[in-house]
Amino acid sequence: MRASLLQIAVDPEESVDSRRRRVASLVRGQRGADLVVLPELWPVGAFSFDSFAEEAEAVGDDARGLAHGPTCEAMSAAARDARVWLHAGSIVERTADGRLFNTSLVLSPAGELVRTYRKIHRFGFDKGEATLMDAGEELVTVPLPPTPRGPGTTLGLATCYDLRFPELFRGLTDAGAEVLVVPAGWPARRRAHWSLLARARAVENQSYVLACATAGTHAGVEQSGHSVVVDPWGEVLAEAGTGEEVLTVELDLALVARTREQFPVLRDRRLGLTAPGAR
Numbered sequence: 001m002r003a004s005l006l007q008i009a010v011d012p013e014e015s016v017d018s019r020r021r022r023v024a025s026l027v028r029g030q031r032g033a034d035l036v037v038l039p040e041l042w043p044v045g046a047f048s049f050d051s052f053a054e055e056a057e058a059v060g061d062d063a064r065g066l067a068h069g070p071t072c073e074a075m076s077a078a079a080r081d082a083r084v085w086l087h088a089g090s091i092v093e094r095t096a097d098g099r100l101f102n103t104s105l106v107l108s109p110a111g112e113l114v115r116t117y118r119k120i121h122r123f124g125f126d127k128g129e130a131t132l133m134d135a136g137e138e139l140v141t142v143p144l145p146p147t148p149r150g151p152g153t154t155l156g157l158a159t160c161y162d163l164r165f166p167e168l169f170r171g172l173t174d175a176g177a178e179v180l181v182v183p184a185g186w187p188a189r190r191r192a193h194w195s196l197l198a199r200a201r202a203v204e205n206q207s208y209v210l211a212c213a214t215a216g217t218h219a220g221v222e223q224s225g226h227s228v229v230v231d232p233w234g235e236v237l238a239e240a241g242t243g244e245e246v247l248t249v250e251l252d253l254a255l256v257a258r259t260r261e262q263f264p265v266l267r268d269r270r271l272g273l274t275a276p277g278a279r
């Protein structure tokens, strides 16, 4: 499977509208890839808390006749034109009852919104995202069908701060995920954590990790960049620098099963142990 990660620069000089148009054209340029991945909250910026409410968008539902917001519309058209599966990163979703979520969108090569994932672990402790948004409650996997180039696979979805919670990734692995996709807006000052955790999640789950971050500086927070693709053995297949960049990588999907068979660490788990006296 050919995957392209688009590490998008989010800077205050560019309006949300023009970034949306620019990113749509970058996605259109990825024809030939099977899967394209964008970062977390790239339209508005993951740390632009003051703009969350203003830039919040509806997530539509064709079956119920509910219109899509502008990012979903633009990404749907771009996925269709490029004929790629598109993990369009995340947007600020506003629900009909006015709540906000950090919601990832997965679109098919026909431009159909097939799944959404609402970020489960909100970042900010008692500030920012953690106070402005509601938390998702559901683990999400997305089956991708085989292509003329190779077999199908199952994506497991997580977003940025989720990377610090191994139990979420183990849940995705138990649900069949083989390729863990992590859009992020990760600050440069914690870049060492980002790289370490992306490799850790790949090694412990014997899965590919596609971790796609933003570049640039917004709301005074310099972004890490360093999007990275890690294989199930923990090898870094490709890593971006700090600027806007496209990483294109060929994934040998059979390596997931081979690694799990040859080094069956997942089979050796001891579940249900408790400390003496624990209730």
Ligand SMILES: NC(=O)CCC(=O)C(=O)O
Pocket (backbone or CB within 6 Å): 040, 046, 122, 123, 159, 160, 161, 162, 164, 184, 185, 186, 187, 190, 193
């Ligand atoms: N947008 C985020 O979730 C940021 C996470 C982060 O900065 C960290 O975990 O460190």
